[in-house]
Amino acid sequence: MRSRNPVFSRRGFTPGGGYANFNAAPPSGSATQGNPYANSPYAQPTDPYAGNPYGQPTNPYAQGAPDLQQGMPQTRPGAMTMDDVVSRTAITLGLVVVAAGAAWALKLPVGLGFGAALIAMVLGLVQSFKAKPSPALILGYAVFEGLFLGVISQAYNEVAKGAPMQAVLGTVAVFAGVLVAYRARIINVNRRFYRFVAGAAIGFLLLMVVNMLFAVFGGGDGLGFRTGPVGILVGVIGVLLGAAFLALDFKQVEDGVQYGAPREESWLAAFGLTLSLVWIYTELLRVIALVMSDD
Numbered sequence: 001m002r003s004r005n006p007v008f009s010r011r012g013f014t015p016g017g018g019y020a021n022f023n024a025a026p027p028s029g030s031a032t033q034g035n036p037y038a039n040s041p042y043a044q045p046t047d048p049y050a051g052n053p054y055g056q057p058t059n060p061y062a063q064g065a066p067d068l069q070q071g072m073p074q075t076r077p078g079a080m081t082m083d084d085v086v087s088r089t090a091i092t093l094g095l096v097v098v099a100a101g102a103a104w105a106l107k108l109p110v111g112l113g114f115g116a117a118l119i120a121m122v123l124g125l126v127q128s129f130k131a132k133p134s135p136a137l138i139l140g141y142a143v144f145e146g147l148f149l150g151v152i153s154q155a156y157n158e159v160a161k162g163a164p165m166q167a168v169l170g171t172v173a174v175f176a177g178v179l180v181a182y183r184a185r186i187i188n189v190n191r192r193f194y195r196f197v198a199g200a201a202i203g204f205l206l207l208m209v210v211n212m213l214f215a216v217f218g219g220g221d222g223l224g225f226r227t228g229p230v231g232i233l234v235g236v237i238g239v240l241l242g243a244a245f246l247a248l249d250f251k252q253v254e255d256g257v258q259y260g261a262p263r264e265e266s267w268l269a270a271f272g273l274t275l276s277l278v279w280i281y282t283e284l285l286r287v288i289a290l291v292m293s294d295d
Contacts, residue, residue, distance in 0.1 A: 078262060078263055079257075079260040079261065079262065079263065080256055080257055080260075080261045080262060080263050080264075080265050080266045080269075081257060081263075081266075082253075082257050084263055084266035085253055085257070085266045085269045085270065085273075087266075088266045088267050088269065088270035089269070089270040089273050089274065091139070091270070092138060092139065092142045092270040092271065092274045093142070093270075093274055093277065095139055095142035095143055095146060096142045096143075096145055096146040096149065096274065096278070097146065098146065099142070099143045099144070099145075099146025099147045099149075099150065100146040100147070100149045100150035100153065101150065102146075102147070102150065103116075103146070103147045103148075103149075103150025103151050103154070104150040104151075104153060104154050107154065108147065108150070108151050109151075110151055110152075110155060112147075112151065113147060113148050113150070113151025113152060114148070114151075116144040116145075116147035116148045116151070117144070117145070117148035119144045120141050120144035120145040120148060123137050123140050123141040123144065124141050124145075124271075124275070127141065127271060132264065133264055133265060133267040133268040133271065134267075135267050138267050138270065138271045141271070141274075142274065145274075145278060149278065149281070149282075152282075152285070153167075153285065156285055156286075156289045159289055159293060160288065160289040160292035160293055161292075162292075163285060163288045163289045163292055164285060166284075166288050167281055167284040167285040167288055168281065170239075170280075170284040170288070171277060171280050171281045171284060174239065174242070174243050174246070174280050174284075175246065175277065175280075177243075178243050178246045178247055178250070179246075179250065181247075182246075182247050182250045182251075187247045189247055189248060189250075189251040193244075193247075193248075194248065197241070197244040197245070197248065200237075200241060200244075201241055201245075204237065204238065204241055207225060207234075208225070208226075210222075210223065211223045211224075211225040211226060226286070227290070228290070228294075229294075231286070231290050232287055232290045232291060235283050235284075235286045235287035235290065236287060238279070238283035238286075238287075239280055239283045239284055239287065241279075242276055242277075242279045242280035242283060243280070245276045245279065246273070246276050246277075246280075249269075249272050249273055249276055252269070252272070253269045253273075256269065
């Protein structure tokens with residue numbers, strides 16, 4: 001299941017992207033029978049572990065290891081664990097929060113905030129197209145993204161007092177809700193789910209680009225998709241998309257841990273989750289500010 005995050009679709013969390021194509025549907029009676037991921041839309045008709053650069057010539061996952069038959073592959077030395085993902089994500093998000101707090105306290109100008117956003121975007125794009133995750137790039141992105149969020153949060157707070165704090169609480173609530181729903185399998189991340197989210201995301205982004213172009217060249221609020229009641233509705237849709245992105249990201253992380261991605265890929269996971277959480281926060285901030293301004 002591919003994530004919308006460019007860092008997940010680039011390397012390490014897709015078939016052939018850094019570890020085994022582990023999701024092939026096994027024939028009846030094969031060593032991988034009973035694998036809960038056997039029906040993945042990424043399944044290939046060939047050996048699901050062929051070409052794994054991280055495996056040994058006699059890959060235990062392909063030899064019918066007993067724990068694989070129970071759907072729980074062995075954890076190899078140097079493989080990514082959930083603790084790795086949690087700790088790297090905490091570091092990355094912690095830098096975002098610290099940088100945002102500094103920008104807020106220093107009352108940095110809006111122009112500087114948008115400059116920081118541009119740098120963060122460049123660092124994010126460079127990381128997304130790198131063959132391997134770079135902690136320096138990811139942490140640099142976190143710092144500059146945090147500066148940008150601090151600046152815009154302060155600007156929104158002047159218009160709608162308390163909106164940033166509500167957006168933070170809302171982001172935490174969305175994250176927790178999606179995680180619980182995913183772990184309980186209330187959210188079924190399958191091919192249909194991915195196609196729906198991918199199509200909705202493309203449509204949403206195209207709509208926002210058109211609205212921005214109308215605003216830049218035509219002045220005013222463009223097509224009005226970011227203001228008034230319509231803006232609130234569009235913002236809610238953006239939050240729901242962000243929640244769907246999180247579900248896809250959780251699937252990518254779970255698969256990476258389950259099938260032995262290298263430990264360095266935990267930085268990639270942290271980066272992708274940070275992207276989704278920043279998306280949710282900015283959409284919530286906009287929606288809350290619009291609602292409060294209409295009161």
